[in-house]
Structure formats: C-alpha cells, structure tokens
Amino acid sequence: MAKSIRSRWKRKCRAIKRERYAVKELARLKKMLGVKDEEKPAGSEVMESEQVIFLDAGDLKKSKKVLEDIEKDNEDVEMSSDDENVVVDSEGGKKRVFNTKTLKDQNGQYPVWLHKRKIAKINKDGKKKQKKRIKKRKK
Structure with missing residues (x-):
C-alpha cells in the first residue's frame, strides 16, 4: 500500500x-x-559526521533492565511500607511529616500539590471503610 x-x-x-x-x-x-562546539580554524573545512542516535523501545527496555539489575545489586535500603511516615524538608526550613497512606502531614493538612478531586476521593474511600467497620462491630 x-x-x-x-x-x-x-x-x-x-x-x-x-x-x-x-x-x-x-x-x-x-x-x-x-556541550560547547570547539572553534575550528577558518582555513580548514573538515566536516565531522555528528549524528543523533535514536533508540527504539526494545533497546530502551534492554538498557533499563541492565540498569535495574545494577541498582538492585547496589541497593541496601529497605523499602518503606504504606504505614510509615515520610519526613520532607520544606522551603522555610521546617520539616513536615507526611503519612504515605492518608497523605496528610502532622497538622492534618494535605500537601499543596494535591488536587482537590484526589482529596475528595481519599475522603470518600475513607468514609466507606469506616461504615464497613461500624457494620462489622454491630454484628
């Protein structure tokens, strides 16, 4: 075709x-x-063949797998679970402690970058779970 x-x-x-x-x-x-281009003398007109190498998705996956294997060998840090708190340094020099599950800080506020819809969804899911717990307790 x-x-x-x-x-x-x-x-x-x-x-x-x-x-x-x-x-x-x-x-x-x-x-x-x-990267700065080297200045060439005015008399010489030698052309260098500079090319951009484009990789397809298969090559990228292979290189990522190799990098991941190397990182796994060097990694001695334990992964954090969902119940742990994360300490973040803010711009004012204060440290804020975020809960990874609820995304709230120590004052009960959400981060600035979190969208209102996401907050509403989190609250909605939390209320459903509370209702289920109450029903189980009554039985």
Missing part, C-alpha cells in the same frame, strides 16, 4: 525534513547539555 506518486513524494519530503530537523535537534540537545 501507499505506493502512489503522491505518497512517494510525501515520504521524500518527510525524509528531507527529518535530515534538516536532526541538525537543529542536535544543536538544541548540545545547548541543553552545555
């Missing part, structure tokens, strides 16, 4: 665009990473 003259032309144009945008993308990546 897609062998018409129009589709061939479109594919050709997209290939040209990919080449043009690859150069721009490489420059943008270098700028973000802080």
